[in-house]
Amino acid sequence: MPTYLGFLRAINLGAKRKFPKDAIRASVEQAGFTDVATYINTGNIRFTTAMRSRARIEAALEEAFLADRGFEVRTIVYSAAEFARIGEDAASLADPATVRHYVMLLKDEPDAEAVATLEALAKNGHRVVVRNRAVHLLLGSQWREGMTDPLGLDRRLDGVVTSRNVTVVSALAQQWC
Known part of the structure; x- marks a missing residue:
């Protein structure tokens, strides 16, 4: 059976959206x-299923999470190969000039116009690289502690998005793929 990775959006951020990893697994x-x-x-999970449709897998997970928690948990799924x-x-984009590297995981792939718009946001040593359903935010030496989104990327990304730092992405790719 194929292996998939799922990424839950907006959990464990406040008192009302708690979803511990053991409860997610169950x-x-x-x-x-x-x-x-x-x-x-x-909100990082790995699982196997005979289902082949990413949309069906996401819908089944979101339905299970709503039933379990009582609140909507948007979920983004990738095959292990993806x-x-x-x-x-992420490894190919590693650069000594990059101070922080985040990966925004997208439910839907952006069109060519959106890719061009996002990648054109580069300034002050910060870059955006879009590869399929992943947006790499590479923050340069102008980045300072406390800067959350110096390029305004969050308000330009459409649809369901969740982010992880490159350390988590690399660990998951190595351990689960």
Whole structure:
């Protein structure tokens, strides 16, 4: 059976959206997925399923999470091969001039116009590189602690998005793909 990775959006951010990793694992197993594992408490899951449709997998997970938690948990799913490529892209973009590297994981791939708009945001040593359903935010030496989004990327990304730092992305690609 194929292996997939899922990324939950906007959990464990406040008192009302708690979803510990053990509860996530139990919910995914109860929904019929197998070989379920979680990584840290930020909503990263690995599982296997006979389902082939990413949309069906996402819908099944989101339905299970709503039933379990009582609130909507948007979920972004990648095949293990897709996520391995994201890890490879992250490694290929490594640069000593990059102070921080975040990866925005997208439910839907942006069109060519959106890619051009996002990549044109580069300034002050910060860059944006879009590869399929992943947007790499590479922050240069102008980045300072406390800067959350110096390029205004959040307000330019359409649809369901969640982000992870490159350390988590690399670890997951190495361990789970």
